[in-house]
Amino acid sequence: xxxxxxxxxxxxxxxxxxxxxxxxxxxxxxxxxxxxxxxxxxxxxxxxxxxxxxxxxxxxxxxxxxxxxxxxxxxxxxxxxxxxxxxxxxxxxxxxxxxxxxxxxxxxxxxxxxxxxxxxxxxxxxxxxxxxxxxxxxxxxxxxxxxxxxxxxxxxxxxxxxxxxxxxxxxxxxxxxxxxxxxxxxxxxxxxxxxxxxxxxxxxxxxxxxxxxxx
Amino acid sequence: xxxxxxxxxxxxxxxxxxxxxxxxxxxxxxxxxxxxxxxxxxxxxxxxxxxxxxxxxxxxxxxxxxxxxxxxxxxxxxxxxxxxxxxxxxxxxxxxxxxxxxxxxxxxxxxxxxxxxxxxxxxxxxxxxxxxxxxxxxxxxxxxxxxxxxxxxxxxxxxxxxxxxxxxxxxxxxxxxxxxxxxxxxxxxxxxxxxxxxxxxxxxxxx
Numbered sequence: 072x073x074x075x076x077x078x079x080x081x082x083x084x085x086x087x088x089x090x091x092x093x094x095x096x097x098x099x100x101x102x103x104x105x106x107x108x109x110x111x112x113x114x115x116x117x118x119x120x121x122x123x124x125x126x127x128x129x130x131x132x133x134x135x136x137x138x139x140x141x142x143x144x145x146x147x148x149x150x151x152x153x154x155x156x157x158x159x160x161x162x163x164x165x166x167x168x169x170x171x172x173x174x175x176x177x178x179x180x181x182x183x184x185x186x187x188x189x190x191x192x193x194x195x196x197x198x199x200x201x202x203x204x205x206x207x208x209x210x211x212x213x214x215x216x217x218x219x220x221x222x223x224x225x226x227x228x229x230x231x232x233x234x235x236x237x238x239x240x241x242x243x244x245x246x247x248x249x250x251x252x253x254x255x256x257x258x259x260x261x262x263x264x265x266x267x268x269x270x271x272x273x274x275x276x277x278x279x280x281x282x283x284x285x286x
Numbered sequence: 287x288x289x290x291x292x293x294x295x296x297x298x299x300x301x302x303x304x305x306x307x308x309x310x311x312x313x314x315x316x317x318x319x320x321x322x323x324x325x326x327x328x329x330x331x332x333x334x335x336x337x338x339x340x341x342x343x344x345x346x347x348x349x350x351x352x353x354x355x356x357x358x359x360x361x362x363x364x365x366x367x368x369x370x371x372x373x374x375x376x377x378x379x380x381x382x383x384x385x386x387x388x389x390x391x392x393x394x395x396x397x398x399x400x401x402x403x404x405x406x407x408x409x410x411x412x413x414x415x416x417x418x419x420x421x422x423x424x425x426x427x428x429x430x431x432x433x434x435x436x437x438x439x440x441x442x443x444x445x446x447x448x449x450x451x452x453x454x455x456x457x458x459x460x461x462x463x464x465x466x467x468x469x470x471x472x473x474x475x476x477x478x479x480x481x482x483x484x485x486x487x488x489x490x491x492x493x
Binding site: 075076096100103104105106107108109111112113115116117119120124127128131132135136138139140143151155156159224228246247248249250251252263264266267268270271274275277278281 | 288361365
């Protein structure tokens with residue numbers, strides 16, 4: 072299993088564009104494997120009120136299957152941001168499907184989504200989850216995914232930075248670069264508590280920005 | 287500092303260190319009233335987080351995850367022709383060819399179970415054209431084999447091939463499509479005397 076996601080994506084794109092399906096698949100499988108912790112985390116964070124632990128594991132398994140097959144067939148992107156955004160939408164769609172399959176709505180506090188009179192996804196979880204799940208649902212039959220108009224958090228990150236305070240912005244930039252709290256403290260001359268506070272506020276600012284984009 | 291800020295910060299530290307933090311464990315540590323907000327912030331982070339540089343032990347743990355290995359096995363199966371896929375799925379379901387044929391005969395109210403069995407045998411031997419199998423048949427087969435309809439979908443196309451890429455040898459792609467359409471247009475019409483069973487396995491009007 073390779074450990075550099077960017078490198079694996081580059082290998083996938085090169086093989087895909089050269090028509091070398093076997094090589095593309097080999098790189099893709101590794102890329103999906105590296106995404107397992109993220110997929111697992113997204114499923115658990117998104118569905119914590121709606122799916123049991125067992126159902127969450129089913130959702131993770133289904134999401135992995137779809138990432139390996141459907142998304143391999145349809146992904147046209149060339150960047151990790153596009154990869155994460157497509158994967159996110161697929162994961163949210165799978166969570167909704169899992170809940171439907173398990174028919175556990177009555178056992179849990181609220182459905183992941185609800186539909187209005189015209190079948191649109193109207194409420195439930197965050198607007199971005201509902202919109203992503205709805206789009207995944209709509210795209211499934213056509214087996215295609217066009218250019219995405221869901222606010223892609225990775226893509227709007229830079230724009231969202233502009234809405235943050237300087238301290239929030241500095242911390243979030245370093246968090247995205249993968250620095251540890253100790254390293255951020257040293258670089259910005261901040262206490263760990265201040266790093267944590269700025270991280271939380273920065274995360275909220277990104278979410279708020281993305282939801283404004285979605286609206 | 288609030289408990290949510292503390293928990294989010296610890297989660298990010300673990301994530302960036304490649305330690306695979308458990309979202310559920312973090313949510314359990316939060317007060318019930320704080321869990322939704324923490325979950326939302328964790329999901330937001332996971333959408334933008336860099337992929338950490340996992341160590342060898344963690345990479346081995348990921349590669350051996352049973353959910354991943356099972357998903358890869360399924361994906362690999364989808365990359366095989368139906369003639370190989372159906373017997374594998376049938377055996378996994380603990381069914382004999384005769385059982386499958388009997389259920390198809392029953393489901394479609396077919397008059398002849400023996401002929402159905404011959405068709406299923408031919409299908410598994412790769413003697414039938416997969417492209418002509420009726421969607422009704424595939425849907426019913428999936429149900430009998432206890433798998434989702436996707437499991438009997440045609441072999442996946444080449445990576446990213448579901449879309450037309452005008453910048454990549456468009457003329458050749460268009461010619462290939464025209465050739466296929468042309469061949470289909472000049473192909474003999476299906477025999478009108480085909481019965482329901484033939485139509486299910488060989489196509490034709492109303493398949």
